[in-house]
Amino acid sequence: MKNLIFGLLLLTAIGSYAQENLNFNAKKEITSPEINADKTVTFRVIAPNASKVELQGDMLGAPGIAPMLKQTDGIWTYTTAPLKSELYSYSFIVDGLKIRDANNVYQIRDVASVVNVLIVGGGKADNYLITDVPHGTVSKRWYDSPGNSKQRRITIYTPPGYENNKTKYPVLYLLHGMGGDEEAWAALGRTAQILDNLIAQGKAKPMIVVMPNGNVDQQAAPGEDIKGLYKPTMQLPNTMDGKMEETFTDIIKFVEANYRVNANKSQRAIAGLSMGGYHSLHISRFYPKTFDYIGLFSPAIMPSSKISSKVYENFDATLKTQFDNGLKLYWIGIGKTDFLYKTVTDYRKNLDKIGAKYTYVESEGGHTWSNWRDYLVQFAPQLFK
Amino acid sequence: MKNLIFGLLLLTAIGSYAQENLNFNAKKEITSPEINADKTVTFRVIAPNASKVELQGDMLGAPGIAPMLKQTDGIWTYTTAPLKSELYSYSFIVDGLKIRDANNVYQIRDVASVVNVLIVGGGKADNYLITDVPHGTVSKRWYDSPGNSKQRRITIYTPPGYENNKTKYPVLYLLHGMGGDEEAWAALGRTAQILDNLIAQGKAKPMIVVMPNGNVDQQAAPGEDIKGLYKPTMQLPNTMDGKMEETFTDIIKFVEANYRVNANKSQRAIAGLSMGGYHSLHISRFYPKTFDYIGLFSPAIMPSSKISSKVYENFDATLKTQFDNGLKLYWIGIGKTDFLYKTVTDYRKNLDKIGAKYTYVESEGGHTWSNWRDYLVQFAPQLFK
Numbered sequence: 001m002k003n004l005i006f007g008l009l010l011l012t013a014i015g016s017y018a019q020e021n022l023n024f025n026a027k028k029e030i031t032s033p034e035i036n037a038d039k040t041v042t043f044r045v046i047a048p049n050a051s052k053v054e055l056q057g058d059m060l061g062a063p064g065i066a067p068m069l070k071q072t073d074g075i076w077t078y079t080t081a082p083l084k085s086e087l088y089s090y091s092f093i094v095d096g097l098k099i100r101d102a103n104n105v106y107q108i109r110d111v112a113s114v115v116n117v118l119i120v121g122g123g124k125a126d127n128y129l130i131t132d133v134p135h136g137t138v139s140k141r142w143y144d145s146p147g148n149s150k151q152r153r154i155t156i157y158t159p160p161g162y163e164n165n166k167t168k169y170p171v172l173y174l175l176h177g178m179g180g181d182e183e184a185w186a187a188l189g190r191t192a193q194i195l196d197n198l199i200a201q202g203k204a205k206p207m208i209v210v211m212p213n214g215n216v217d218q219q220a221a222p223g224e225d226i227k228g229l230y231k232p233t234m235q236l237p238n239t240m241d242g243k244m245e246e247t248f249t250d251i252i253k254f255v256e257a258n259y260r261v262n263a264n265k266s267q268r269a270i271a272g273l274s275m276g277g278y279h280s281l282h283i284s285r286f287y288p289k290t291f292d293y294i295g296l297f298s299p300a301i302m303p304s305s306k307i308s309s310k311v312y313e314n315f316d317a318t319l320k321t322q323f324d325n326g327l328k329l330y331w332i333g334i335g336k337t338d339f340l341y342k343t344v345t346d347y348r349k350n351l352d353k354i355g356a357k358y359t360y361v362e363s364e365g366g367h368t369w370s371n372w373r374d375y376l377v378q379f380a381p382q383l384f385k
Numbered sequence: 386m387k388n389l390i391f392g393l394l395l396l397t398a399i400g401s402y403a404q405e406n407l408n409f410n411a412k413k414e415i416t417s418p419e420i421n422a423d424k425t426v427t428f429r430v431i432a433p434n435a436s437k438v439e440l441q442g443d444m445l446g447a448p449g450i451a452p453m454l455k456q457t458d459g460i461w462t463y464t465t466a467p468l469k470s471e472l473y474s475y476s477f478i479v480d481g482l483k484i485r486d487a488n489n490v491y492q493i494r495d496v497a498s499v500v501n502v503l504i505v506g507g508g509k510a511d512n513y514l515i516t517d518v519p520h521g522t523v524s525k526r527w528y529d530s531p532g533n534s535k536q537r538r539i540t541i542y543t544p545p546g547y548e549n550n551k552t553k554y555p556v557l558y559l560l561h562g563m564g565g566d567e568e569a570w571a572a573l574g575r576t577a578q579i580l581d582n583l584i585a586q587g588k589a590k591p592m593i594v595v596m597p598n599g600n601v602d603q604q605a606a607p608g609e610d611i612k613g614l615y616k617p618t619m620q621l622p623n624t625m626d627g628k629m630e631e632t633f634t635d636i637i638k639f640v641e642a643n644y645r646v647n648a649n650k651s652q653r654a655i656a657g658l659s660m661g662g663y664h665s666l667h668i669s670r671f672y673p674k675t676f677d678y679i680g681l682f683s684p685a686i687m688p689s690s691k692i693s694s695k696v697y698e699n700f701d702a703t704l705k706t707q708f709d710n711g712l713k714l715y716w717i718g719i720g721k722t723d724f725l726y727k728t729v730t731d732y733r734k735n736l737d738k739i740g741a742k743y744t745y746v747e748s749e750g751g752h753t754w755s756n757w758r759d760y761l762v763q764f765a766p767q768l769f770k
């Protein structure tokens with residue numbers, strides 16, 4: 001009787017939440033996506049009135065769209081072939097309208113679009129899962145950037161145990177690509193999960209990971225600054241004109257003043273994807289005694305010599321100086337079908353010409369987060385050894 | 386010419402992102418929602434094939450659904466009446482299928498549903514906006530809860546300047562309702578924005594805000610624990626059976642060991658909404674010398690005497706002891722149409738009976754985040770005076 005009364009009151013309470021929670025009292029409860037034992041994945045949509053429903057996702061072969069099948073109960077379904085371990089993203093297209101999966105609350109934003117995600121484990125994507133290991137802390141905070149005359153937002157990962165000891169840690173500066181911001185590596189890149197797992201497995205040293213916003217005209221990610229909840233667009237102004245490189249010392253100063261770090265070259269790494277690879281290349285060259293570890297993930301190596309910024313002057317000479325100063329790892333990764341493949345090949349020739357030693361990894365695939373997460377998993381264990 | 390070459394390369398780079406970014410190359414660029422100068426809001430959906438499109442949202446009067454009008458270009462629109470300043474949530478219903486607004490990346494999850502949000506400023510919702518003031522830090526970290534035999538995730542707001550001084554701060558423990566988790570107050574409650582603004586305006590003292598997970602069977606919010614990306618449900622087990630109250634000392638110990646706080650009654654506050662109001666009531670009573678400030682926001686006051694947990698024993702006597710010990714603020718807020726209105730009225734009679742002094746605020750509306758954000762805005766300035 002006691003439990004009955006309590007249960008009834010709880011149900012009343014739940015009813016009240018449904019006022020707030022418009023979708024909660026759905027008529028049919030379905031599961032989507034459902035990851036089956038054989039690693040196939042079943043997607044489901046309730047759309048009795050639709051005449052055509054499709055699945056669009058990166059788990060499908062070209063062209064990346066597959067028709068879903070209508071069942072007698074108005075539920076459309078699609079089951080994939082067995083899938084490799086990966087973080088996948090997808091949408092549904094219902095009578096031409098692209099929608100998200102109402103039964104999957106997990107999603108990521110990339111610039112102005114939001115897609116659902118799922119993780120198929122049992123392989124490389126196990127690195128992206130939250131596992132039963134000690135967890136680091138992810139903080140969103142603000143720092144002063146005098147070089148940009150503004151407060152700016154930054155994401156900082158501190159490793160498990162950071163708060164409870166006196167150890168000084170090494171720092172990896174991890175930079176996003178065009179369209180990204182200080183949220184990108186943590187959300188799309190699963191950085192905290194990857195580092196938690198690699199550190200727990202003894203594969204990577206405990207390190208602080210600093211994820212700044214590489215669009216110097218932005219204070220913060222869309223929705224996180226005084227511009228309010230505007231519609232995001234690609235950030236072009238000043239993202240690749242030297243300003244990020246010139247003002248990067250603001251970030252290093254902030255980190256070294258606010259965290260227990262070893263403030264020396266052997267304990268600093270910088271890596272980035274696409275535009276962030278470009279930034280990492282130039283920042284590490286422009287401050288040639290600052291980083292012992294450099295990672296260029298599918299770097300967008302633009303003809304920087306064509307841009308009038310002192311950051312990009314004397315490219316070959318300053319690059320040679322950087323290597324002559326000595327560094328421990330200069331790591332380049334790119335996918336075989338990446339549209340930047342040729343520029344990276346040309347850049348490698350340039351490195352060869354000046355006698356620079358680097359590590360080169362050529363992966364399958366193109367310009368994708370799947371590769372960038374992989375590169376982080378490969379790169380982080382090589383740091384601070 | 387230099388700029389042209391650079392621009393072309395940038396466009397190529399953008400093209401490559403579109404591979405990742407399935408929605409980016411939409412054929413038509415529309416804005417939705419558009420907040421007009423007169424505080425009306427226009428919503429838009431591109432759905433040329435649909436035969437019926439509706440807007441569902443809390444800015445509409447009952448029944449909360451309005452038909453949208455099809456324009457000649459296949460875009461459906463709806464413009465509201467001028468709206469009061471508020472954070473609103475909404476969805477579209479296209480031929481019976483509830484979908485999110487593809488042109489609005491801002492959204493919140495509440496249990497298993499995700500809805501779009503917008504903020505109409507110029508009034509009370511200005512407190513929810515990010516403004517040009519110093520910003521606190523929001524951290525997601527893990528603490529050990531021996532009482533629950535697990536590591537658990539917690540959200541901590543530290544006020545602007547916390548990292549750069551030696552001050553000891555007061556602490557507000559802020560608890561979510563049923564269906565919520567350690568993400569709820571930060572996401573739905575706009576806690577960081579509210580505190581940043583109130584502190585900058587001199588209305589609230591700088592304080593640390595601790596937002597734990599009140600579902601003791603959970604390690605963390607859905608998607609943030611080892612269960613992976615499962616479909617969330619209401620958390621019933623052990624949420625209101627005394628376990629949260631019994632193990633709350635784990636949270637206080639963690640906070641007081643890891644943050645610069647004034648560890649005394651006059652510098653501790655506890656508040657919560659709905660189930661979190663119930664937790665706040667019982668935690669403050671069960672540890673009757675711990676909190677000088679208690680906030681019950683639309684509290685779900687269950688017949689706790691019917692549940693067999695020592696936390697709920699001797700209700701009146703222990704409540705009287707709490708008040709006899711002295712406290713500075715016992716604040717109760719509830720909406721006139723809240724389904725919990727009567728139980729709160731009964732509880733107030735009980736407080737009157739034992740001679741307890743409290744502050745009572747009766748607002749318009751029901752069991753909604755609109756009220757809970759308001760209550761925080763009213764409650765926080767009264768703390769630690």
